[in-house]
Amino acid sequence: MTFRLHDSLTRSLRPLDPVEPGVVRMYNCGPTVYGEPHVGNWRSNVCWDVLRRALELSGLRVRQIMNITDVGHLTVDDLADAAGEDKMEVAAKRDRLDAWGVAAKYTALFHEGRRKLNLLDAERYPHATAHVPEMIAHVESLVRSGHAYATPAGNVYFSVASFPGYGKLSGNTVEALDAGARVEVLDEKRAPEDFALWKRDGKHQMQWDSPWGRGFPGWHIECSAMARKYLGDTLDIHTGGEDNAFPHHECEIAQSESLTGKPFSRLWLHTRFLLVDGQKMSKSKGTLYLLRDVEAAGRSMRALRYFLLSTHYRAPLNFTWEALAAAEETVKSLDATVRRLAADPAVADDPALADLLARAGRDFLAALEDDLNVSAALAVVHSVRSELNRRAALSPADFALARERIAAFDRVLGLGLLDAAAPAAPDADAEIQALVDRRESAKRAKDWAEADRIRKDLAARGVRVEDTKQGPKWFRG
RNA sequence: GGCGGCGUAGCCAAGUGGUAAGGCAACGGAUUGCAAAUCCGUCAUUCCCCGGUUCAAAUCCGGGCGCCGCCUCCA
Structure with a gap:
């Protein structure tokens, strides 16, 4: 069976058909490192981690690249205005961190959180600030080919009119945008929907020399440039949160396809947002939870990971403390099963169990290959749990099979089931x-x-x- | 105003035409010095509401209601 995933661009279930057979090139839109990631950010990170693990279980090699957006968006003014807003920014100001220091701080926090949630390391985490020359080259090429234009003020814009496919991902075609009429009007732009590739702004802390003077790159260009550098002209999978579809991904498509003339990505995957108590997460309502809030509430990172992965990536996930407590119980019950697994040479092999375990392995994978149906995969895990619980002891061969099966489940779930459940050896303490x-x-x-x-x-x-x-x-x- | 998504038991959540998976919680029984864990059993005549299509609908169509996202730098 082949892996099928829901492609946002065609709005349909499509088979994964890698450019290079057996190798999946996956680009994940990564964090903007000006704030501490909240559980909503972690939801999408966990989703893509599970996807990567599922692809690997399916026998594919995954080349995963995740960018770190550490450029732009933070001016001297923003920093000055931060007082009373966000504690981390207040701290940044107190520590007299500049934009680079803030980026370094939150990048470190992101990686720390990643380890807590047991997210596998991507092949690379390219930083936007380390790829400005690539971005400039990309922009120059677009200017040469007439897809972009520089203004006398030193800004460069992408000319949306030059790319007929604009709007194919998000449905926000130029006509639709006109109808909405919420596009910012800037006199120097040829058309209101044109977007910045390069910007000049004296107040910006991060600036680089370019053919258009000192400035900084537009937001979208980093992903186009870095994805191409590390994964080539056409990706197999490009992911992001549902909010990224427009404008970010729409603009990436325009920039990349105008340059290469090839499809930018074969599949586009977007996660739905996480809600809190059925409502949008909100800082003012105090529902924008961070990992340390979860820790402070006495919940384990394993429970959080289980909770975040247990819902399909394209469905809204409702975060409640009650649901997180339920996830904690579920993880504990999985641990209990692993802990009581015992091998006894006096017990005969159980062919029915071996069959059942083999079938469970197939069903588990089949569920994941069906657009990452984690809920169905978890149902398989729980049926195995229940079968194992029913047996007091297993033959040594069956015991090995059972451990192997659980290890395979855990390669995708990432809950550390075999490690966490081990009782301490008598001489451990x-x-x-x-x-x-x-x-x-x-x-x-x-x-x-x-x-x-x-x-x-x-x-x-x-x-x-x-x-x-x-x-x-x-x-x- | 434009574009898109969702609504399944107390909670979380699969299922997209063939008669409601799974988890948590709860309840009854077994086991236990007590616990914990485990086992057996119970727990949606029904899938937001109202119409329609069909032999058959949670699944398709129409209309409501509610919630969510995007509409230029938020996963």
Whole structure:
């Protein structure tokens, strides 16, 4: 079976048909590093991470590039006005960070969050500021071919009229935009819908020399230039949030296809926004949650990851603390199953189980290959969980098969199921083990009060003890 | 005003013409010194509302209501 994905451009389910067989070139529109990423940003990052992992499980090699937008959009004025707005910007001002320092700070925070949520490393994270020469070359070429024009003021605009396909992605054709009539009118532009490729602005902190004088690149051009540099003229998959479709991706298509004459990307994928309590996330309502808010609420990053990946990427996902708590319980129950998996040489092989595991592997992959139907894939995972729970112990061969199956699931889910669930070895912590042993003695003496007191003591140290037929097992968390 | 999407149990969420997956929570039973975990069972005659098409609709069509996104730098 081939991988099918919903393409925003054709608004239909399309088979993934890579330019180079077996290799998927995926470009993810990455973070703008002027603010700390919120759970909504992480939702789309997790979606694309799951996609990348699913493609790999499907046997494809993925060349994933994610840009870091660290140029533009921050003027001296913005920085000066930041007081009372965003705490991080206030901090930036206090620390006397300039635009470069702010970008460095939030880039680091982005990568830190990525590790917390167990997102795989992309092949590269190109920074826009490191690719200005490529952007200038791209713009120069567009000017030469008549797709762009420079104004006396030193700005360069893309001439939308020169690209008939404008609007094919978002539906915002020139006529539709005219009808909406909310386009900013600038006298120096030939047409109101023309967009900036290069801008001159004396107040901008980040500036570079160019054939049009000192200035900075327009927002859209970085993705066109960097995607082309690292992945070639035609991408297999280009992703972004639903808000990126217009103007960002629409403009990228115009710039890139005008230059190369080739389709910019074979598939366009967009994630729906995450809502909070059924409403748009809002800073003023206090619903713009960051990873540390989730941590402060006592929720694990694994639960957050499970929650964020459990809903289809093209459906709105409603964040509630109740739903996150449910995700936490679900992850715990998966851990419990892995923890109680046991091999017993006295148990005979169970051919039915082997069949079931093999079928589950196929069904899991088939669900993901069907436009990343994670919900259906998770249903398969839970059916395996339930089958394993029903069996007390497995033959060594079945035990190995079960672990293998779970490992394969986890290659996509990224929850660290096999690691997180492992009970601590008896000698992992002598002090804890001594307490566990003392509790056992108390239990044998039927001194339940003492046994419970020790359990409470252990709980205070973040250790849980479970009594099982194989004796007490303890673990953290 | 223009363009697009969504509305399934207490909560999260699959299913897009053939008679409602899965998870969480809840409830009853088993097991347990107590827990935890686990097992068995229960939990939507019905898919926002009203019409229509069809042998058959959560799924298609029309109309409402509600929510969400984009319309030049927000994932």
